Amino acid sequence: MDRRTFLHAIGAGTPLWLAALADPTRTSRSSTEQDEAPRCELSRCDACGELKGVAAAANGSPKIATCRCEPSLCGRCGEVIHPRKICGHYWCEERQALIHVPWFAGMKHSC
Numbered sequence: 261m262d263r264r265t266f267l268h269a270i271g272a273g274t275p276l277w278l279a280a281l282a283d284p285t286r287t288s289r290s291s292t293e294q295d296e297a298p299r300c301e302l303s304r305c306d307a308c309g310e311l312k313g314v315a316a317a318a319n320g321s322p323k324i325a326t327c328r329c330e331p332s333l334c335g336r337c338g339e340v341i342h343p344r345k346i347c348g349h350y351w352c353e354e355r356q357a358l359i360h361v362p363w364f365a366g367m368k369h370s371c
Contacts, residue, residue, distance in 0.1 A: 300313070300314070300315040300316060300351070301313050301314045301315070302314075302315055302325060302351055305327040305328075305329055307327075307329050308327050308328045308329050310327035310328055310350070310351070311325065311327070311351040311353065312325050312326055312327040312350075312351070313325055315349070315351055315358045316358070317349075317358050318357075318358070323349045323358055324348070324349065325349050325350055325351040325358060326344070326345045326348050326349070326350055327350065328343055328344070330345050330348075331343050331344065331345065332344070332345055332346040332366055334369060334371060336371050337371040339369070339371075341366035341369040342361065342365050342366045342369075344361045344365070345361060346361055346362075346363055346365055346366045347361065347362070347363050348360075348361050349361070
């Protein structure tokens, strides 16, 4: 997704994952392309240095990859529940893969 499409989607209030699906430059992949690495549009965060942006999951669907600058906070006390965004994804450079953070990752927090 190019910058213009991204900014248009944000201005229209469209969620990023939906904007990535509706990207007119995105074409369906042929059977030979499905064996290639998934399409990623990641950039380094200026604050923490991790990769964030839109990345393709193993099944090819686009997902938002967040960095450590967006932790999950408790709605009651405001403390950090988990260093990653719960029910979100992040890009693991070591594995070169998109990793999901499940909802139950923050269950050990207590106020």
